[in-house]
Amino acid sequence: MRALIAGNWKMNGRRADAGRLAAPLGAAAAGLACDLLLCPPATLLAAVAAVLSGTAAAVGGQDCHAAPDGAHTGDLSAAMLRDAGATWVILGHSERRAEHGESDAVVRAKAVAAQAAGLAPIVCVGETEAERLAGQHLAVVRRQLAGSLPDGFAGVVAYEPVWAIGTGRTPSTADVAEMHQSIRGIVGAGVRILYGGSVKPGNAAELLAVPEVGGALVGGASLQADDFLAIARAAPAG
Numbered sequence: 001m002r003a004l005i006a007g008n009w010k011m012n013g014r015r016a017d018a019g020r021l022a023a024p025l026g027a028a029a030a031g032l033a034c035d036l037l038l039c040p041p042a043t044l045l046a047a048v049a050a051v052l053s054g055t056a057a058a059v060g061g062q063d064c065h066a067a068p069d070g071a072h073t074g075d076l077s078a079a080m081l082r083d084a085g086a087t088w089v090i091l092g093h094s095e096r097r098a099e100h101g102e103s104d105a106v107v108r109a110k111a112v113a114a115q116a117a118g119l120a121p122i123v124c125v126g127e128t129e130a131e132r133l134a135g136q137h138l139a140v141v142r143r144q145l146a147g148s149l150p151d152g153f154a155g156v157v158a159y160e161p162v163w164a165i166g167t168g169r170t171p172s173t174a175d176v177a178e179m180h181q182s183i184r185g186i187v188g189a190g191v192r193i194l195y196g197g198s199v200k201p202g203n204a205a206e207l208l209a210v211p212e213v214g215g216a217l218v219g220g221a222s223l224q225a226d227d228f229l230a231i232a233r234a235a236p237a238g
């Protein structure tokens with residue numbers, strides 16, 4: 001399976017960034033040994049999709065509502081993301097879980113909606129530092145997966161330890177291997193399992209070489225085209 005390197009721009013980017021960031025990545029995508037995905041804020045989805053049109057890079061949203069349409073002020077449905085050019089959507093990111101109180105059941109409903117609309121979901125899971133220190137990390141992620149993944153899940157799982165996101169800290173490769181092995185036992189073959197949390201050009205090769213790591217979900221480093229490309233180039237050929 002080819003690795004997937006996905007960039008999560010979070011709440012960053014203006015119209016000028018669609019071309020500045022996405023154009024060099026789109027141009028390089030066909031020559032990479034991995035799949036490339038950019039997840040800009042919703043305001044830039046259509047613009048980034050236009051820049052990447054005809055390239056090997058894909059576009060994704062950062063969240064969607066579980067309903068197809070209706071009275072949900074400020075929300076976006078999976079079909080709307082699809083209409084704007086997205087083929088992927090990140091769901092259950094720890095920032096959504098923490099800042100918007102998203103439960104596993106909510107994430108699961110969104111994943112069902114995404115798949116029904118033709119979007120491939122990337123479902124995020126990961127323990128807090130307190131949970132890891134208490135030795136509960138495997139159980140926490142097992143519980144999140146049981147609650148968040150719909151039956152017949154055909155998307156991607158991203159393991160993102162909450163304490164590693166945006167902190168410059170990463171788990172040891174042995175800890176990543178332990179977690180990814182555990183997740184593999186739950187999701188079965190065929191589901192790519194990404195690692196996310198402070199992936200940078202300097203640590204990407206080591207993290208991407210860990211058994212059962214099928215790519216990376218990248219936050220901060222995805223905001224620099226050179227850094228994001230360096231991470232993508234570190235992905236082993238699948």
Ligand code: PEP
Pocket residue numbers: 008160164165166167168196197198199217218219220221
């Ligand atoms: C993320 O938020 O998905 C993430 C991995 O962020 P960062 O790479 O900045 O730690």
